[in-house]
Amino acid sequence: MNGDSGNKTMSEALVSVRNLRVNFRIDKRTTFEAVKKISFDIPRNSTVALVGESGSGKSVTALSILGLLPHENSSVLPGSEVLFGGRNLLDLSQRELRDLRGKEISMIFQEPMSSLNPVFSVGFQLSEVLRLHMGLSPGQARARGIALLGEVGIPEPEKSIDKYPFQMSGGQQQRVMIAMAIACEPKLLIADEPTTALDVTIQKQILELIGDLQKKHQMSVLFITHDLAVVGEIADFVVVMRDGEIREQGAAADVFERPRDAYTQALLQCRPQLSRRAQRLPVIDDFMSGHPVSYADAPERQRGLTGAEPIVLDVVGLSKSFYSREGLFGKREFKAVHNVSFKLAKGKTLGLVGESGSGKTTVGLTLMRLHEATGGKAIFDGKDILALSNKEFMEYKRRIQIIFQNPYASLNPRFTVGHIVTEPMLIHGIGGSEQERTNMAFELLAKVGLPEVSFYKYPHEFSGGQRQRIAIARCLTMKPDILICDESVSALDVSVQAQVLNLLQDLQDEFQMSYIFISHDLAVVKYISDQVMVMNDGEIVEMANSDDIYLHPQHPYTQRLLSSIPRGWEGAHPKRA
């Protein structure tokens, strides 16, 4: 601990977590230890980031501080302590805990939409907490509610207080959640992945808001996240968790600049960085096996188009509209994709970025003819594949393939992996016999890095990253020319993401496939793409070589988008200066 932050010593801790152990009951016989005897402090007036990948126990830790764990299937083991104001919160009665919740310690969650009650107005939900803990009258609560909405940056608070959650955007909903959380001036705000469900521009605003409020109200914040980059700008202290254990904790500067733990090092190095493009991303195994690779030292890879590459797909004026019924005879048109044109070069990657609702996913689905295009052409191999009959398109179908976002939903849970991988070959008549197809399946499973026994297993026996490998193997059976990756690595943990990105690069090098890489994650898109296309409201805003667009964004929207990317650790932040 250095600088001013060094003054915040342990004795000043607002909350001390000591030997916390939490068990989850899976069925009658099996229990799972989600949190394994962890200890850490939350000092007064500071922000502690609790970082970990899925299954690390970070959210369970946060919920157990407020006693919010589902009591049917979880239990905090004896000997655990959460000390706050001289009391062990784990020993308090429900009544005492209720007095504390929302008043001394409050909490916000990942999904603002579902975290607010859909059938009550924002004003009702806000004043509920004010009347409960501050004893305000309905009139006073309303006035205070309006002031709070103003404070968290909701436009026209007098009007907004009567709105319902569904009438607000995701960012505004999260602001309402924050207003509710700070209403009683709590000493600690627990924020459980508060920006994960939000677009990158909104994420930046919410992070700034939380930072400002922390300073203004002199409260402590426990910020839970899977993404180290997000907390680089606001954290004073960092606690890194994995598999229910704390791997490393300390002042932010120490953890970011001099990580001692191999896992922390891996988390910092596995994510693609905007500054340079490593030939291969470092993966977690490198670190855990004691051969750490620095991202900065890895050989670089050049990407970008010269303009001389052969074109495999030429999309001209692609449009897709959806219609909804309205009024007596009315029909409302929603232009999901409007007049989108681009060229895809052989063996290259076109990155497609945009925020939610920008139409980027619709482009992919329309090219696959999973949605019917409303207009435009897609010339592939001299034919407009959008105009072909279903029968004619069958021949082309195998040559354009797609990998979806959610690895848990994209594999049929009733099929074995062998069945999943051989099915496309069966449909397209690839491989002469069952035996030949089986052989090919084994070959491809090996290629994507899965053991042979996978062939006989079901999808539910695999992790997210492994399932995405199965999906890739399924596509490879058809030897496609074009592979559309629709947010294919977005649902994966950082360490797994790197492995899948490396696999995709290797396969492109080997098979000269062209990728359309759709993602909201600008750093990943920059890393994997030769060209980047930015979409907003169904239209192309800007398109250029990957390096150019990140260095010299032309369009204001692109500029705004790029400036919202979390920068990670950039040295001591202003508060400490």
Place this chain on the structure above:
Amino acid sequence: MSAITIPHEHEVSPGLWALAWRRLKADRIAMISLAIVAFFVAMMLASSLGLVAGDWSKEVGTNYATPTWFKDDVAPPPPPGTPEGKPQDDPTVQAEPHAEGKGAEDRKDESSVVDPLADVLKEVRTETANAVQAPVVARLETLPFGADKWGRDVLKKVIKGSETSIFVGLASAVVAVFLGTILGALAGFYGKWIDDVMNWFYNIFTSIPYLLLILAIAAVLNKKGMFTIILILGLTGWTGTFRLIRGEYLKHKEREYVRAADAIGASNTRRMFVHIFPNVSHVVLVQISILVVAFIKTEVILSFLGFGVPVDVVSWGSMLNEAQSEMILGKWWQLAAAGTTMAILVTAFSLFTDALRDALDPKLK
């Protein structure tokens, strides 16, 4: 390629069905319920093959013979005038014990108001009774579950009745779920005009309350057999399954695994039946299970009213109909036998359905 050795001997992992069965096996209530249901189904099969209760219509006991186990508990002897030593030449006289003649009169009046078929029923029974009665045999004073008005063994009637009720319940549930699944799958998967047409049918059938529709059909059909009842129940009972399966198909056809199947070129039929169906089949299974219970209950009510199975077929419903008038005489055993047997089966079936649902969809827990 030759470098790859294929582990032919490798065991295939348990699929979702196997895992569900494992969960179900661990549930004690489910296993007990399943055993009871299995017992009833076995009884149904045995009875339909004539192995048991084939002679249910034989008058083996005295009229209203009391249940064996009950007799010792009761302080007063059986009602006076129980026709033990009397000549047994006229069964119709026997049918009305004179000590309670008044009650019998009331009952007769009431049953003629309530049940237009009562007279017919009686006629038929008298005939059969006469036919069977020809050789005079010694009648038993007690039977395990007692005897009915004509001295027929209630236990055998219950067994024979369960054959009818379970068979009607199972068969009509299969018909209804089959219809609902096919229509729901088509509507949900194809959407557009097919969905509109199916929904039109659905709206029509749900606008008319289920029982009213059945009664209306029963009113126009003058000849009723077991298969008519099965058909009526099946043709009117598909709507719930339709709505559920349609919803499932709507949901699943947008799922990524189905999109992926579309992307690799799987045809509509293949996606509908090979990909989606196994993933919604647990809904189908649970629906069958729910409808069996519902149809058993409906069949009982219909047969009670005389709109159900033909009069010469015994079912729990017709037993309850007889029991209704017997109650006033204090002869409760036929009611107790039919009511309890049905309750045991239906409870077991329902508890099993709940467990099945939990086992197939662990998320619900």
Place this chain on the structure above:
Amino acid sequence: MTAYIIRRLWQMIPTLLGVMLLVFVIFNMVGGDPAYVLAGKISNQEQIDNIRKQLGVDQPYHVQLGIFAKQVVTGDFGASWSTNEKISNILGTRLGPSLMVLVPLLFLETLLAIAFALAVAYVRGSLTDRAVMIVCTAGMSISILVYIIVFQYWLAYKLGWFPVQGWGNGFWENLFVYSSLPILIGLVVSIAPNLRLYRTFVLDEINQDYVRTARAKGLSDNTILWTHVLRNASIPIITHVMAGLPGLLVGAFLIERFFSIPGIGREVILAVERSDFPVVKAITIYVAVATMVANLLADLMYKAVDPRVQLK
């Protein structure tokens, strides 16, 4: 809102046409010539001929359908074959007694089932919860016939707490004397299935994120259950209650019949037993219309509970 209602009414027309067709198929095509039925009921051949002429039995189906359509549109279904009473009159006088039993039953049953469901959901997973669920399942498995026969025999006939059956003239007399046992039986029969259903509705809501938020705010479990959860769970409950409403009118026929209550349900049974087709046809059409109106009402009620519902 008005546009919405107009559109919904407009959409009812094809459904009503379908119902009419179905009723027509059942009675005129499957049922065929009613002469054989009438022969047993009416001795006067002239009267039978008259009825056959009215139905147009000898005419082709489209003419018969036209006759039936006219009946549906004008609401004039003629007279009962058995009693010669005008059908509009039959329905008018039978509705009151039916509602007398059904309205209190519906209110009590819905309130009790909701209250029990919330209470059971509150202790979900506990031994109490499991025990209540098993008792409900067992209770539901006993035939309604057994309940009626036993209750009527025991409470009315043996103990004399209630009249065995019958119907009076005074409003209060009917409500408190003659309706009370039927209502009691109705409650016993309907609470178990509804309790089970509403419990699943409540459990669906109790695991939602907003409940976690409410707990994080420091609200008591009671407030959460009765305010936050109940309002959300009431949406499917409204659907269930409203959808079952017209069915209840007919479904209470067993109770009405056993207790000799001159209601719609009993009328249906009598009509079916007497093969009194015009009465059955009329009731079917009216109940179908009532169902559609109840569905529309349910949608309008959602609006009051759920602000997300937009009636466009």
